[in-house]
Amino acid sequence: MVHTFCVDGRYLALDVDSGTVHLLDEMSYEVISRWEKETPEQIVGELSSRFDEEELKEVIEEVKVLIAGGTLFSYDASLHTVPSEEEMKPGVIKAMCLLVAHDCNLRCRYCFASTGTFHGQRLLMPLDIGKRALEFLIERSGSRKFLEVDFFGGEPMLNFGVVKQLVAYGRELEKKTGKTFRFTITTNAYDLKDEDIEFFNREMSNVVLSVDGRKEVHDFMRPTAQGGGSWDRAMANAKKVAAARNQQNYYVRGTFTNRSLDFSKDVLALADQGFEQISVEPVVLAPSSPYALLKEQLPGILEQYDILYKEYVKRRADGRWFSFFHFCVDLAGGPCIKKRLKGCGAGVEYVAVTADGEIFPCHQFVGRKGYCMGSVLDGTLDESIREKFAHAHVLNKEKCANCWARLYCTGGCAANALHATGDIHGTYEYGCKVFRKRMECALMMQVAQRLDPELAKNAVRFESDCDGCGEGNDGACEK
Secondary structure, eight states: OOEEEEETTTEEEETTOOOOOOEOOOOHHHHHHHTTHHHSHHHHHHHHHTSHHHHHHHHHHHHHHHTTTTSSOOOOOOOOOOOOOTTOOOOOOOOEEEEEEEEEEEOTTTTTTTTTTSSSSSOOHHHHHHHHHHHHHHSTTTTTTEEEEEEEEEEGGGGGHHHHHHHHHHHHHHHHHHHHEEEEEEEEEEOHHHHHHHHHHHHHHEEEEEESSSSHHHHHHHHTSSSSSHHHHHHHHHHHHHHTTTSSSEEEEEETTTTTTHHHHHHHHHHHOOOOOEEEOOOOOTTTTTTTTOGGGHHHHHHHHHHHHOOOOOOOOTTTOOEEEEOOOOOOSOOOOHHHHTTTTTTTEEEEEOSSSSSEGGGGGGGGTTTTETTTTTTTTOOHHHHHHHHHGGGGGGGGGGGGTTTHTTOHHHHHHHHHHHHHHHHHHHHHHHHHHHHHHHHHHHHHHHHHHHHHOOOOOOOOOOOOOOOOOTTTTOO
């Protein structure tokens, strides 16, 4: 399969199976776009009114050479073969989201967790349940050395005393077991103190800061519990975090709704505030919500990514550097097919633990009927739910079969699929269209960096995506 597309006036072709990206002129673009549907003779006949016939024949011969070389219209059977039941059997758990606070100091209008309560009571995780959760993760991690723990909510800073004690307990467990915890915290930054930031720098591998962009957008969508704006305090504290971490190992994460359809301005506003690691995501809400993204708004949303891409390239070239999460893709390395099929790992390698110790596939499933997997208190874990999630991969999704982006999205978010279709095996088509547009921009960015030395100087450097499963390269990648 080959996907041809145009970004910022440049023509490209992605050979899906090999991952090769070709920069094309218009004639080559037209030829390749027709290759699988028309014969070479038909292509020449159709395009000869626009292009020189001999040059068309030369392009056709060049295409044949690329096909023979395996970089165009290639086929890798391993990328299309559904793994066996045994191969997809859930293994270790390597990551955990700890919902240390079912409460929040903000009242975000689009909150999937119902202002932090997850449609239940407001409560904080007791220390003993948090400790038991870390023990549970170790017990289920097998031989894996590195374990990921994200302190989440609600707003985890409402229970920061317990967070600090859990980190200390985790360090004790490391010494006893030989494991290594990589802690992350997700916070709205509203109540951060200098000593909190110092703790982040000592103990947190990553910090996620929830900021929606422009002051007017943020204050409307993320008011305080008292109804006032939160941007001023959140922004001041978020800047402190970014500076204290030398603009690394953090990112600001915003959300856009139908009240901020010009969200490219929010991304650029965050960059103008000095943030270098930025992500802004589309909200996922029922169409009845006053803030939902609607079908008729999709063309404008896709156009926003084109607008953002042009400014993104301009800024990176002239030294106003920032990284937009969704315009980054690793063409040289990237995850192996086994990891691509696992996706985010929700319900299989990754679980969320509530304040009272219940286990769910991820934080977005908390409170959903039929998705409680067990409890860390008694160590129970419903393997049938794990198996259900393990088999909800991209090769088992009919609508994904002919999608050129399937190996990059790995089937999409299970929670979004459930929300949109009522089934984790479904596809959230609205999100698919947005993802494909972002991926086109990301691929074009990789090409642009190879064409422009100034862009190449500031290119994002990718670390290995290997998660140490030990299943590839004859076990050579095991950590």
